[in-house]
């Protein structure tokens with residue numbers, strides 16, 4: 270799936286949120302490589318509308334942390350409950366996608 274995001278966004282920011290099939294997807298460029306991961310936190314379902322620090326994505330709600338390369342949870346939320354998302358069952362790792370730049374300057378996500 271070709272996502273119509275100009276790669277120029279990464280001249281100012283290291284990450285962006287886009288919507289694919291009605292779900293937010295976080296796309297980041299780290300050390301020259303593109304990464305993409307579902308952007309719904311497994312804790313309580315908040316969107317991961319956040320910057321990426323190194324490979325670490327920190328949920329703005331309760332600070333659960335994920336590795337954008339793998340979607341693995343690397344730090345639990347700092348508040349209870351530790352039950353899963355209230356709106357849907359999400360179990361880490363969050364889904365990740367291959368992301369690449371196209372020759373015409375856009376980002377392409379490989380979705381299953």
Ligand code: FES
Nearest residue numbers: 310312313328331
């Ligand atoms: S919703 Fe993300 S840490 Fe709570």
